[in-house]
Amino acid sequence: xxxxxxxxxxxxxxxxxxxxxxxxxxxxxxxxxxxxxxxxxxxxxxxxxxxxxxxxxxxxxxxxxxxxxxxxxxxxxxxxxxxxxxxxxxxxxxxxxxxxxxxxxxxxxxxxxxxxxxxxxxxxxxxxxxxxxxxxxxx
Numbered sequence: 744x745x746x747x748x749x750x751x752x753x754x755x756x757x758x759x760x761x762x763x764x765x766x767x768x769x770x771x772x773x774x775x776x777x778x779x780x781x782x783x784x785x786x787x788x789x790x791x792x793x794x795x796x797x798x799x800x801x802x803x804x805x806x807x808x809x810x811x812x813x814x815x816x817x818x819x820x821x822x823x824x825x826x827x828x829x830x831x832x833x834x835x836x837x838x839x840x841x842x843x844x845x846x847x848x849x850x851x852x853x854x855x856x857x858x859x860x861x862x863x864x865x866x867x868x869x870x871x872x873x874x875x876x877x878x879x880x881x882x
Contacts, residue, residue, distance in 0.1 A: 744881070745846065746860050747853070748857075748868070752788050756776070756792070758777075774816045775819065776792070776818055780824060786839070798834070799868070799871050806867050808850065812842065813838060850864060
């Protein structure tokens with residue numbers, strides 16, 4: 744059984760993101776995630792990308808979950824973020840690149856461009872802060 748997960752959106756693609764819009768979803772070459780706010784979740788989204796905290800990345804790698812690999816992401820804070828949280832530090836984040844095969848790997852993107860996760864992946868994620876994520880069973 745797989746679940747659909749729509750993580751917290753804490754910001755958006757920053758101006759230094761390099762992407763090719765001739766594809767759908769757009770092909771991202773370098774990711775810049777600019778925070779507007781943050782409710783503390785360990786997995787975040789800004790279509791078509793996902794980022795995870797370093798501690799969640801380590802656990803995913805330890806559990807040898809499939810359909811995901813990691814790359815660096817440039818993180819910045821918007822003026823709004825700085826006004827709301829002037830002294831808030833952000834943990835290290837990594838770009839979670841989802842490349843799994845549907846109904847085979849632990850992570851994959853559905854044909855409706857939603858992140859799907861296996862029961863094993865869900866059992867890992869639920870030990871972290873995913874309070875703001877919408878999660879439902881994949882039918």
